Structures are given as C-alpha cells and as structure tokens.
Amino acid sequence: MGWKARRLTRFSGKAAAVTDGRQAGPFLELADFKRAFSRFREDQITDNAAALTYYSLLSLFPALLFCAALLGTFGQQGLIDHATSYLRDAGAPQDTVDAVKGALSSAQDQRGKAVVALIIGLVISLNGASGAFGAAGRALNVIFRVEEGRGFVRRKATDLAWTLCVMVLALITMVLIFLGGGLAADVLGKIGLGDTGATIWLYVRWPAALAVTMTIYAIVYYAAPNVEVRHFRWISAGAVVGVVLWILASALFFVYVSNFSSYSATYGAFAGAVILIVWLWVTNLALLFGAELNAVIDLRRSPHLSETYDGPVLPAKEPAEA
Template sequence: MSAARAAGAPGKAGSGAPETPAQLPPRAWWGVLKRTVGEFRRDNVADWAAALTYYAVLSVFPALIVLVSLSGLVGQDVISTILSQVAAIAPQDVTNLVEQQVGNLRRSGGTGLVAIFGLLVALWSASGYIAAFVRAGNAIYDIEEGRPFWKLTPLRVGLTLVFVVLMAASAVIVTFTGELARVAGEALGFGETAVTVWNYAKWPVLLLIASALVMLLYWAAPNVRQPGFPWISPGGVLAVLLWIVVSLGFAVYVANFGSYNKTYGTLGAVVVFLVWLWLSNMAILLGAEFDAELMRAKKIAAGHPPTAEPYAEPRDPAEEDPDRPEDDGVSRLG
C-alpha cells in the first residue's frame, strides 16, 4: 500500500468521535450538505439511477405476468384493488400503461407455466437490480469491491428474496381493504370501524415497509463495515420523503404541464413510466449519498483527513492494483 493510500486508509475512531449524526456540530452538517450535492454529481448518481431503472423495468413486466396468472386464484377484484392503489402514488400515464398491459395479458390467457416463467424472470431481474445497487453503493462510498463471489452471490439472492417477500407483503396490505377489512373487523368485533381505521393506517405501514427496504439496501449492498443495522437513518428518511415528493410533483407536472404524448406519441406513457422510475431511483441513491457523507463527517471529527479516500472501512478489503494511479481525493473534493 502506498503512503498516500495508507494515509487515507480508514482507521478506528478515537474516543472523541461522534457515535451518532446528532452529535455532529452544526458546521459539520453544512459540510455534509455541500459534499452530498458535489458527490451526487461526481459519483454520476443520475447514471447509476438509469442503470437501476433498466433492471427495475425488466422485473416489472414479468411480475405483471405472475399477477395476471394468479388472478384466477385471488380473484379479479384483488387485481383491480392493486391497480387502484398504484394509481394513488404513480402518475396517471403510468397507471394507464400498467392497466393496459394487464388487460393484454389477461386476453392472451395466463397459465401456471407462464406464471412460473414470469416469476423466474422477475427474480432474475430483481437480482440484477440488487447487483447494480451494490456497484452504485460502492461508487457512492468511494470504495472498491473486495467481497469474493461466494459472499456476494448469497447476498444478492438473500436481498432479492427479502425484497420479493416485502413486496408481496405490501400487495397483501394494499388488497386488505373493502370487504376483506370489513370481514376481519367483524370477526374481531370492531365492525365498520376497522375499515375506516385501516384505510388510513395502511399507508404508514406501507411507508415502514418501504423504509425497511431502503435501509436494508443501504446497510447490506455497499462493501462498507457498519456498526450495526440502522433501523432508521437520516439518508433513509430523506430518500422516502423525496420519493413521495417526487412522485406527487411529477404526477402533477405530467397531468398539467407535460407534453410527453405530443413528443413521443404512443410511447408517451412508457417514457413517463421510465422517467418516474428514474427519479425514484435517484431519490434512493441521494439518500445513500447523504448517509455516506455523514459517515465521512464522523470520520473527519475523529481525525481522518477531510480529502483522503477511502474514508469508510471495507467489509472485505480489495486487492491492491499496482498499475492503478493513486487518488488522494483532493481532485474529487477540492
């Protein structure tokens, strides 16, 4: 290891190092905000969000195949309920596109074999999304991947399965409305009150699930050693809030000012869907960038040189490449 890299190697925090972001002084928070904006551009976060959008699209439509194929088991009312809840958070053009594809799949006739094929493709695409997020997370933390194949593969599979389970739980929560909530309320002795309460309570529950997904990605994806699982972080809160604002704002823009249909014709709805996914992924990555800069601020408070990289301790150090030019971080943070 060269002297420059050794000087920038993350060490153990001293006794005076802040353990939580709340212990950082106000001036440090201002530095975190400035570096987050600068690193957002230098880390090419918009490009990483585009890569994540690609894998997200690959997994969405196979998931629709599974949904339509299972409609004979769960009933068409359940499918309609899910689509109506999608309309509550997504731009109208996105909702119309999804409903159109669901209708086309229903007319083509889904079978059990088609459902299995769709599920396998959706899982493979979701695994690709996780792999892309791993690479994006490493870029955000300015750290190289050092985990071997036999560690990364179980990580990808595990995160994918957890992702699918939580998404399925979200679908159950969304469909647990109307008659289902009424029956459950009567069985528990709450009557119509259960329907009213659940119609409002389900949204915070869905936000908690979304937050859990984001925090899991932030914690497990990058090759960064974390002190423990952060059940909540400033970056995670920022990501969820930004996603809500971006979704609502983009829906209003498309409904009132957007001209995608005039520009792209019949592809207008597809373009709106892609832009919405891209903005959503940028919100998630911006939250990760914010958490990364908070970690840098804590390292600086512990005595780490402000411009030296890497500042995070890797889970598994990468092998040194003797032919790679040195990076002292000065040109990046200037």
C-alpha cells in the same frame, strides 16, 4: 492502514470506537445537505442512477408477472377489482387497466397454471431483480469510496437473498396500498373486526406502507455496498430524506406529466414507457442521494471513520506482479 488491519478493527477496540463515534454530534445539519449534494455531483450519481434504472426496468416486468400469478393463485375477485380501480383512479390509461384486469382474471380462472407461472415468475423475477440489487451495490460502492472485492458467487448469493427480502416487502407494500375500502371490511369482517377495523385500516395502511418503504431503503443501504462499517439502521437521515424526496418528486413529476408536458404528442404510443423510465430514474436519484447523505453524516459524526469507512469488507484483488 492496510486492508488486513482494517478487517481486524471489526473485532478490536477501534471498531467499538467507530461505532460509538456515530453518537457524536447532531443527527442532521444543514451543512450535511450541501456536502451531500457536492458529493452527489462529484460521484456523477445521475449516471449511476441511469444504470440502476436500466436494471430496474429489466427486473420490473418479471416481478409484475410474479405478482400477477400470485394474485391469480391466491387473490379473490374483489382484490382484482380493487387493484384495477386503484390504477384507474391513479390515472392509468384505460387500455392498461383493461390489460391488467384481463391478465389477473385469466390467471384466477386457471389457478393450476397460475401456480406454475408463480414458480417460474419467482425464479425469473428473483434473478432479474438481483441484477438491480447488484447495480445498487455498485452505485453505493461509488458513494462510499470502495471497490467491489466480493467474489461472484458470494456477491450473487447475497444479492439473491436480500432481493427476496425486498420483493416480499414490496408485495406487502402493494397489499397495504390495494387492500382498502369495502375489500378491507370483507377481509377484516372474517376475523370479527368488520367496519370498525376497516375504518382504522384506512388510516393505518398508509403509515404502514411508508414504514415498509423505509425498511426497503434500510436493507439496500445495509446489504448492497461492499463497506466495512455498516450497522443496520432502520431509521436513518438518508432513508427519511430519500423517501420524502421520492414522494415529493414523484408527485411533482406526475403533476407535470398530467398538466404541462407533451409526452403523448412527442412519443405517441411510447409515452407510457418513457414516463415509467423517467419515474424510475427519479426514484433511484432519491435512493442514491439518501445514501450520500448517510455517508456525509457518518463521516462527520465519527472521528475515526475515515480510517475504516473507506475500506471494503473484502478488498479488490490486486493484479499479480510479473
């Protein structure tokens, strides 16, 4: 089936049949994991995860600049103290904790300049993070067996718009994680909830943070690749498995780093940077494996999907004939 015909199926009965086909069969089978892992190796996703890690690293520090300016502009001293305490409790080196606390306190003391830094940080971080979103799209195109056919302007505009959504959700996740304990009691006390609300918040914030993380996965799976059949699904097997794998892999990695590895002895002052890079790579592996699992499940549950799923939303331009 040609790409023009595939484009027409979006408005035809066959498109509806493909959508209905998603309801056929179990939500998840054990064989799906085996096939997803096979495709994972076939698509060389470890290499794609490494490329995505590179762009993620480039976008990380501008995003941290934006977050620091945001906390300095709108945050209270209690939030800054709680954020640094969280880093200390999580095992961050004291030099790192002191540097973060100093940067946040300095930004808070100079709110006027912090507003300027906030605007500059937003522009820089949005552009940098959009590079990571574009890299995710290229990796997902490999997973979904499509070529990139969207023009530069359209692709960049899409990346910027969805990157902004992801950044907002990431900030919400940070607030959910950092806003705890006595600080939550102070904030909730202003609206009449007080200690009772703070107690409830301590139990609610972690499931809420998990739900927001699931939303980030869903947005990346929905908006990043150039695929034709892509219905937004907040909860998908790939997203659930990806998030669970990310949590487990992160926990095991940090246990290994804390107890068994010799990163500090091997890399010295660069140990923190190396650990961050490896953790980002593990994070991206979990994200991309979840996408592979979604692709496998969709192909199994949709009888007609093989005719349209491998077709791009916009086809890659063919070279002009001589």
